[in-house]
Amino acid sequence: MSNQHHPDTGRSSWITPFNVVAFIIVLIGLYLTYLRFTGGLAAITNLDDNYPWGIWISFDLLCGVALAAGGYTTAAACYVFGIHKYHAAVRPAVLTAFLGYALVVFALHYDVGQPWRLAYPIFVQPGTTSVLYEVGLCVFLYLTVLFLEWLPAPLEALKLKRVRNIMIKLTFVLTVFGIILSTMHQSSLGALYLILPSKMHPLWFSSHLPIYFFISSMFAGLSMVIFESTLSHRWYHKKMDKEHLEGTPHVTFGFAKAAAWIMGGYFFIKFFGVVLNANWAYLPTFYGMIFSLEMLGFVALPALLYAKGVRTRNIKLIRWTAVLAVLGIIFNRFNVSLVAYNYHLPSEDKYFPHIGEIGITIFVVTVGLILFKVIGNNTPIFYEHPDYKGSH
Numbered sequence: 001m002s003n004q005h006h007p008d009t010g011r012s013s014w015i016t017p018f019n020v021v022a023f024i025i026v027l028i029g030l031y032l033t034y035l036r037f038t039g040g041l042a043a044i045t046n047l048d049d050n051y052p053w054g055i056w057i058s059f060d061l062l063c064g065v066a067l068a069a070g071g072y073t074t075a076a077a078c079y080v081f082g083i084h085k086y087h088a089a090v091r092p093a094v095l096t097a098f099l100g101y102a103l104v105v106f107a108l109h110y111d112v113g114q115p116w117r118l119a120y121p122i123f124v125q126p127g128t129t130s131v132l133y134e135v136g137l138c139v140f141l142y143l144t145v146l147f148l149e150w151l152p153a154p155l156e157a158l159k160l161k162r163v164r165n166i167m168i169k170l171t172f173v174l175t176v177f178g179i180i181l182s183t184m185h186q187s188s189l190g191a192l193y194l195i196l197p198s199k200m201h202p203l204w205f206s207s208h209l210p211i212y213f214f215i216s217s218m219f220a221g222l223s224m225v226i227f228e229s230t231l232s233h234r235w236y237h238k239k240m241d242k243e244h245l246e247g248t249p250h251v252t253f254g255f256a257k258a259a260a261w262i263m264g265g266y267f268f269i270k271f272f273g274v275v276l277n278a279n280w281a282y283l284p285t286f287y288g289m290i291f292s293l294e295m296l297g298f299v300a301l302p303a304l305l306y307a308k309g310v311r312t313r314n315i316k317l318i319r320w321t322a323v324l325a326v327l328g329i330i331f332n333r334f335n336v337s338l339v340a341y342n343y344h345l346p347s348e349d350k351y352f353p354h355i356g357e358i359g360i361t362i363f364v365v366t367v368g369l370i371l372f373k374v375i376g377n378n379t380p381i382f383y384e385h386p387d388y389k390g391s392h
């Protein structure tokens with residue numbers, strides 16, 4: 001009898017706890033959407049002239065783009081650097097990145113005052129001297145690249161072999177193009193805040209913000225792949241073939257080692273930034289404690305835990321560390337965009353998100369989970385299609 005693991009591609013019941021909770025969240029989200037587009041931003045947000053950007057930018061855009069960086073990091077490791085033992089992680093990582101960027105664009109429709117004009121800066125009136133234009137253009141192009149990278153999976157499910165083979169031949173070119181675009185817009189998100197030297201706390205403001213954002217996106221993407229892999233193995237274990245099951249430890253330990261080195265370098269350059277700008281005096285303050293928590297608790301600590309997990313081959317420790325690292329990226333992006341921003345304002349004028357803003361964010365994340373589940377259940381994401389064994 002063969003010991004090879006065969007993926008289970010059967011159907012499961014629609015009535016599950018996840019589906020019930022997701023259905024309720026979607027209904028609430030649709031109601032909040034109705035309020036937003038009939039009553040305007042004021043109906044469900046606490047945005048004002050002091051805070052034109054709130055949680056939708058902080059979480060949906062800044063965190064969403066950073067955590068979706070697993071697409072370009074995994075594809076680069078496999079197709080550019082030739083580390084083929086990571087191949088099993090490519091399709092789940094690309095799918096996660098594609099959905100992440102698609103939901104970023106989806107969420108922006110809630111945030112802009114006239115969402116029907118979202119495409120104007122690219123197709124109608126390009127603002128070629130604007131950093132925000134560069135971010136928008138790169139996100140648009142990279143979303144297209146991610147779609148093309150993801151496309152072979154549904155083409156295999158639809159048995160469109162000829163088109164699928166053409167897309168496979170474009171893999172290397174698409175990967176290189178994706179790396180270039182990611183390098184540009186990940187750093188440009190940090191560059192957006194360079195125009196705010198008088199409004200941002202000195203501990204977070206730096207002329208090196210673009211470099212900080214790009215480097216942090218690298219370990220954010222690696223950590224997100226580990227986190228996504230952990231959840232996928234819990235919920236999609238029966239669908240995975242032998243390659244995916246055996247490839248998971250390689251991905252976990254390899255990505256954890258890389259993340260530990262990158263986080264160590266990131267901690268060093270951030271520390272050097274404090275020294276360079278002579279910001280020592282701010283460390284004993286309230287904002288200094290928040291900055292110290294971010295750097296020690298969510299950068300230095302996970303870097304050491306990653307290193308220990310790799311050295312002791314403790315896969316459970318690495319997986320929990322990935323959760324800490326993901327939370328750390330979220331903490332950093334919120335600190336830059338909300339905590340450090342307008343730090344000088346009195347507490348009564350500070351921004352706190354409206355319950356409607358939080359509801360829309362939960363709705364967007366839930367939509368992403370639903371799409372991931374539907375695609376994962378119906379396309380060869382976690383296993384190789386029998387007709388294309390070894391042809392990737």
